[in-house]
Amino acid sequence: MAKVLERKPLTFAEKTYLPQVLGGLKITFKNMLGKKVTMEYPEERPNIPDNYRGVPTLVHDPNGREKCVSCQLCEFVCPPKAIRITPGSIPEGDEHEHVEKAPQDFEINMLRCIYCGMCQEVCPEEAIFLQDVYSLVGTSREELVFHKKKLYELGGTRPDQHYKWDVKKAAEEEALAGNGHH
Amino acid sequence: MDIVEILLKILFAILVVVVIMTIAAYSVLAERKVASWIQGRVGPNRTALPGLSAIPVLGRFLVRMGMWQPLADGVKFLFKEDPLPGHVKKWYYCLAPVVALVPSLSTVAVLPFGAYWVNGVEYPLVLANVDIGILFILAISSLTVYGIVMAGWAANSKYPYFGSIRSSAQMISYELAMGMSVIPVFMWANGPATGFGDLTLFGVVAAQKDLWLGIWMPLPAFVFLVSLFAETNRLPFDMPESETELVGGFHTEYGSFKFGLFFVGEYAAMAIGSAVFVVLFLGGWNFLPTFGFLPDWVANPWATWGWFGSVVSVLFFIGKTLTFIFLFIWVRWTLPRFRYDQVMNLGWKYLVPLAVASIIIYAIVIALWDTAVTVDHIKPETFGPAPQ
Numbered sequence A: 001m002a003k004v005l006e007r008k009p010l011t012f013a014e015k016t017y018l019p020q021v022l023g024g025l026k027i028t029f030k031n032m033l034g035k036k037v038t039m040e041y042p043e044e045r046p047n048i049p050d051n052y053r054g055v056p057t058l059v060h061d062p063n064g065r066e067k068c069v070s071c072q073l074c075e076f077v078c079p080p081k082a083i084r085i086t087p088g089s090i091p092e093g094d095e096h097e098h099v100e101k102a103p104q105d106f107e108i109n110m111l112r113c114i115y116c117g118m119c120q121e122v123c124p125e126e127a128i129f130l131q132d133v134y135s136l137v138g139t140s141r142e143e144l145v146f147h148k149k150k151l152y153e154l155g156g157t158r159p160d161q162h163y164k165w166d167v168k169k170a171a172e173e174e175a176l177a178g179n180g181h182h
Numbered sequence B: 001m002d003i004v005e006i007l008l009k010i011l012f013a014i015l016v017v018v019v020i021m022t023i024a025a026y027s028v029l030a031e032r033k034v035a036s037w038i039q040g041r042v043g044p045n046r047t048a049l050p051g052l053s054a055i056p057v058l059g060r061f062l063v064r065m066g067m068w069q070p071l072a073d074g075v076k077f078l079f080k081e082d083p084l085p086g087h088v089k090k091w092y093y094c095l096a097p098v099v100a101l102v103p104s105l106s107t108v109a110v111l112p113f114g115a116y117w118v119n120g121v122e123y124p125l126v127l128a129n130v131d132i133g134i135l136f137i138l139a140i141s142s143l144t145v146y147g148i149v150m151a152g153w154a155a156n157s158k159y160p161y162f163g164s165i166r167s168s169a170q171m172i173s174y175e176l177a178m179g180m181s182v183i184p185v186f187m188w189a190n191g192p193a194t195g196f197g198d199l200t201l202f203g204v205v206a207a208q209k210d211l212w213l214g215i216w217m218p219l220p221a222f223v224f225l226v227s228l229f230a231e232t233n234r235l236p237f238d239m240p241e242s243e244t245e246l247v248g249g250f251h252t253e254y255g256s257f258k259f260g261l262f263f264v265g266e267y268a269a270m271a272i273g274s275a276v277f278v279v280l281f282l283g284g285w286n287f288l289p290t291f292g293f294l295p296d297w298v299a300n301p302w303a304t305w306g307w308f309g310s311v312v313s314v315l316f317f318i319g320k321t322l323t324f325i326f327l328f329i330w331v332r333w334t335l336p337r338f339r340y341d342q343v344m345n346l347g348w349k350y351l352v353p354l355a356v357a358s359i360i361i362y363a364i365v366i367a368l369w370d371t372a373v374t375v376d377h378i379k380p381e382t383f384g385p386a387p388q
């Protein structure tokens, strides 16, 4: 059953509006003298939390290896199709030769990117991260298509827990030496 | 009147208009600043003037206070493209902002804003000390509504039209209460004690040496203040604009400088309204009321300082006015808008009866007081000749 609220008739003081008006004035006056909440942006910057989803960037591992292996999973998953990868192989004799592949070019069109973080989620190599860059300025469309170099610059280095490729390489070498499980 | 006198008058008039416009412009700034402070923000704090802002501490402080913002706003209004929508009635559309601004600037002509003393006799600093003072102000300031109605009609679109219709209804309702609330003031100011017998505002200020009328006539003062809010279209009575329901009301179709004129006109009206309130109820340029027993100099400590005293009296008057402008702004950022029927109810059912009641009450009180106290003690020689 619906509850019936009894609405009391206004008292005389309430009808004059004055007590409420004065109360309101008191509150706003207090506010006027209170602390300002404005952050004066270009001089003051906000604290960006660790899990912030800023601009997607590519990262190096602590050994300076570019982690992306151009598997193109992110390219496929990206909802607005902001990523375009030109796969390439790692030249022979390179110290990271065992990784086999790396992107020749990696473009992210920041005008298309919606900062959804799907690329970061899908990446099997933990190579792409949405980090703390939130301010993007460009004067042309071309300028806002970030290429591999720029993406690595923005991304920097992130700690790695697995060193997957090094472990793999070591295991292979061990197996070759004949004392592996195989 | 010889030519020099006329030129001097023109010079004074220009000076006064410049001061009013400056006050209006800086009221806009004050509005923005106070609004920000009330909302916990900082407000305009970037506009810098090359050179002046380089002064070490002061320059930075002025920039932080947004001191140059009105300049930037003015320049913006001047140089923006001035669109003339195709569907408006062009002649009235262009005329309306002017009609809205002119009345508020004309009323300053009769507004005394200070005093000078010759041989101990006080004379008002005013452009034209006409006998009909307050009538002139009430009559001319209510012409502002024509600007608004004209704007709403000429804009030829429904929201401005609503705004202007509301505005005219509101102005008429509140004008009545406003006009009646000043009657007790003039009954007192023209009592046998003062003996001026006219409606000059100077007489009102002179009659407030002993007691500011706002102190012993709080009711008319209150009615007048509320009507002033309504007449200047300030919140909580900003029916004609009410941007949340009418997009912007009567000036929806206006842009750039024409809008600027409306804007400045609104603030000029507010400034002059505050000044009139100060004159009527807060003793004008008087320093403090003497309450009948304090020495006479308390009312005007600067009466003997020559021209410097006059300047101080004007500054003091402007100071009081600014306090009221602050009140206007403060109220605006505190209260929500009344509903339209509430506005009408308040006007007709409360303020008008209150004003009538206060006329009757104060008529009786003043009559009793004058017969019992004043008439026996009239000393005509203590009052200067009626001001010219």
Ligand code: SF4
Pocket: A067, A068, A069, A070, A071, A072, A073, A074, A075, A085, A119, A122, A123, A124, A125, A126, A127, A128
């Ligand atoms: S960033 Fe990750 S998902 Fe994308 S291509 Fe490189 S390794 Fe694959």
Ligand code: SF4
Pocket: A056, A077, A078, A079, A080, A081, A082, A083, A108, A112, A113, A114, A115, A116, A117, A118, A119, A120, A130
């Ligand atoms: S964040 Fe989303 S939209 Fe942006 S590149 Fe990654 S997957 Fe594409």
